Amino acid sequence: MEERDLQNLSEKEFIEQYQQTEKDKYEKPSITTDMVIFTIDTEKVSDKRKKAEKELQLLLIQRGGHPYKGDWALAGGFMGIDEDVDTAVQRELKEETGVDGVYAEQLYTWSAVNRDPRMRIVSVSYLALVDQEKLPPLRAGDDADDVRWFTVKDRVVDSWDEQSGSTIRRTEEIELELTSGEITVSATIERVTVTEGANTKTAVKVTKQDGIAFDHAEIILYSLERLRGKVNYTNIAFNLVGEEFTLPDLQQVYEVILGRNLNKVQFRRHVEDMVLDTGRELRTGAYRPSKLYKYNAAWVHNQLK
């Protein structure tokens, strides 16, 4: 194999040479992080006869400048040249929410060529979960007009299959609706999954978006589904409750995430090994108090999934 001139140098010389002549040969994209931060909030109910329901909420920031001025976007920001993406996320999270060391898991890297009209931006998205109780009050940052928690609702509006030969094409139309007080933003997402042999390819398209900036509707939906998947076989939900919690409360967290009611017995069996009885109780009304539990740090899930 032929060696190029550069390769006859020592490694040290090569790197010096490279940094002078090769490093900026090609145009580079910018790297940002996008954070999908979820929390569970207890709905404020004036009617005392009704039980307060929990809600899954998501932090959005109203854009103060172009592009998508006035629309709502995920928190995030540029990665510094001297930090890695994980550090950038934790730094941004602290700047945006004031909380340190929250759960943040890397999700996916978004790189569509035109996802930002300003320039080429590749964004690494993170799923973050914070306990509402630990949060200080929100305040808008420099380049934001407003910051708010939005209640998340999504539903599959329509879904159908088409078959042609051995190819199956499944189309799903999904509606995402985010509400914060009088403000509602929404998007309609079309997901087409084509299965040909064992090969499955998924294409996602936002067909309508109202008040949501960039490709953030798609990122939010992706995070939501990942969160739902992980709830069942990891301890991820425990990041959304305080240090001590009751099982009815924990069950409600699961129910809100999954969007369906769970059977009490089965739920308790499911989390049995993940919790430890603190011996304390919580009295909240004219009925039997709940036991308070804490997370069992010794719990391990048997299988990597």
Add this chain to the structure above:
Amino acid sequence: MEERDLQNLSEKEFIEQYQQTEKDKYEKPSITTDMVIFTIDTEKVSDKRKKAEKELQLLLIQRGGHPYKGDWALAGGFMGIDEDVDTAVQRELKEETGVDGVYAEQLYTWSAVNRDPRMRIVSVSYLALVDQEKLPPLRAGDDADDVRWFTVKDRVVDSWDEQSGSTIRRTEEIELELTSGEITVSATIERVTVTEGANTKTAVKVTKQDGIAFDHAEIILYSLERLRGKVNYTNIAFNLVGEEFTLPDLQQVYEVILGRNLNKVQFRRHVEDMVLDTGRELRTGAYRPSKLYKYNAAWVHNQLK
């Protein structure tokens, strides 16, 4: 909220202005893809009395230039400014292996500040699976000295827990060994998982590496574990067999990936809904022939995980 001067422009004007003055204000990293391409190869056994065993293999490229000259690295390359990462991966895969449209799933984005001595490089890694039968013969590319398939072996050498208060610290020492004929490269990886309350943080460190370039040992281990996890609840393994296959063969693919033997009855029950009987048979020896199956495109897994 105060508006900056830039923000008094129309969106179109803003973007033009931005691209002239703001776009390159900060130093940017380069973006590359790293591909962990697995295949299943049937071991060549000269002794005809022994049954041929399958092996999990992985494609590595010997570096022709600095840094890590002579070491083995994952295939990959720079993302062009006019393509997204998925396109870059498929392009590189075709260049490296000659195969079009293989299964490739985005895994994780690696961004440690010093992962490349030349400059700041953020790399999006992909897990790719190819069927050995479809592969044309390998040939080394421009900047590579050699390209080879390496048999993958990993094992947990040691593992222990330390508890201090409510914090549990689990340390695992993992050895990764890649062999191709007379060549063996290896790495020792130490993974420390600290659980504090519900919060679990994992730190991975390569403590020894011999013949493997960059942080690729860590990426390979990560991919291997993801592959193992996904085998159980997705159709991912079908990308490693041909269009038609026998159940004993498919079972061996599962066994090689998981690194343990599976029960035949249970395995067959597990894949029952994922396969279709073709009505054909495969004769390979002086015994009962196996039925040939193909993938059942109508299969859907119930749960997103």
Add this chain to the structure above:
DNA sequence: GTAATAGTGTCTGTTAGACAGTATTAG
């Protein structure tokens, strides 16, 4: 006592895991 919510005992149907059997082939 009642109303409301917390928590448990137990039945049932499904799935995972293992064993021992039968089936089919070449020679």
Add this chain to the structure above:
DNA sequence: CTAATACTGTCTAACAGACACTATTAC
């Protein structure tokens, strides 16, 4: 027939899902 591998019937233990029951509290 034998040896070798493919495939199946069936037992058992574990788990998921549902229902009905008991327990504890404020009033």
